[in-house]
Structures are given as C-alpha cells and as structure tokens.
Amino acid sequence: MTKAANLVTSIKVEIDAPASVVWEVLTDLDKYEEWNSFCFSIRCGMRINDPVEMLVRPPGTDAVVPVNEYLVACEPEQLLSWEQRPVSENKDAARRDQYVEAIGTERSTYFTTDQFLGINADTIMAEHGAWVKEAFDQVARDLKQRAEALYASR
Numbered sequence: 001m002t003k004a005a006n007l008v009t010s011i012k013v014e015i016d017a018p019a020s021v022v023w024e025v026l027t028d029l030d031k032y033e034e035w036n037s038f039c040f041s042i043r044c045g046m047r048i049n050d051p052v053e054m055l056v057r058p059p060g061t062d063a064v065v066p067v068n069e070y071l072v073a074c075e076p077e078q079l080l081s082w083e084q085r086p087v088s089e090n091k092d093a094a095r096r097d098q099y100v101e102a103i104g105t106e107r108s109t110y111f112t113t114d115q116f117l118g119i120n121a122d123t124i125m126a127e128h129g130a131w132v133k134e135a136f137d138q139v140a141r142d143l144k145q146r147a148e149a150l151y152a153s154r
Contacts, residue, residue: 006116006125010136013110013144017151019077019102025147026080035146038135052082059134086118093118110143112136
C-alpha cells in the first residue's frame with residue numbers, strides 16, 4: 001500500500017471504554033473545552049453539510065486559530081468527518097476523518113487523519129504537517145483519557 005500524499009495520521013490509541021462512550025465524547029461538542037487541548041471550542045448542528053466552527057490552539061503556542069469546515073460524515077461509533085472547502089478568498093482544502101472501532105464490548109480504538117487537498121496541499125503539508133501531527137496525537141491521548149474516565153465513573 002502506498003502512502004497518500006499530504007496525509008497526516010495520528011497515533012492509534014486503544015481505549016478501555018466501549019466505542020459508544022468514545023462516540024459520546026466525540027459528539028458532545030459542548031464539553032470539548034473540558035478535554036480537548038487542541039480543539040477547545042467547536043460548534044455544529046451535527047447534520048451533514050452543517051458548518052463546523054472550531055477554535056484550535058497549535059501545539060506549543062498561545063495562538064488561537066479559527067477553523068471553519070463542513071460536516072461530511074457522521075456514522076455513529078465509527079466515523080466523524082469534516083472538510084475545508086476552497087473558496088475564492090482561500091483556496092485551501094482538507095478533509096479530516098476520525099475513526100472509532102470497537103475491539104470488544106468494553107474496548108475500542110481511535111485515530112484521526114487529515115488529508116490536505118487542492119492547489120496549496122503541498123505547501124500546507126510542508127508548513128503545517130508536523131504540528132498537525134503533534135496536535136492530532138495529543139487529541140488521541142486526550143480522548144483516550146476522557147473516555148476511560150467517563151466509562152470508569154459509571
């Protein structure tokens with residue numbers, strides 16, 4: 001299998017909680033500030049093509065970056081995806097996929113990818129790929145910690 005160009009893939013974490021709990025954490029957008037150190041604010045109506053309005057903090061900075069994308073997949077306990085679409089003011093494009101997989105009744109896995117697309121994909125990968133990878137690895141660790149704590153408390 002060949003590696004896709006301009007693709008960032010997080011670490012894959014094994015989570016001691018069912019996929020349903022992981023999904024609950026991923027889709028409880030109002031609580032992202034409590035656990036997600038990268039994307040600490042997110043708003044979306046959770047219907048396909050709804051805007052996804054996020055505030056993210058690149059690792060190692062105090063910067064807050066607004067990111068606006070669109071929900072493109074929502075398959076409960078399996079896949080949550082959004083994409084940035086090119087517009088006249090900004091030709092950048094990307095698609096983020098978050099994968100949840102049950103590996104038993106009380107265990108699951110999670111990882112996320114970001115595929116940079118469009119005319120600026122190579123530049124975006126060169127300039128931002130490393131910190132996006134670092135941020136997504138931390139999201140995976142943050143999600144693991146949150147889902148395990150939530151499941152253990154029940």
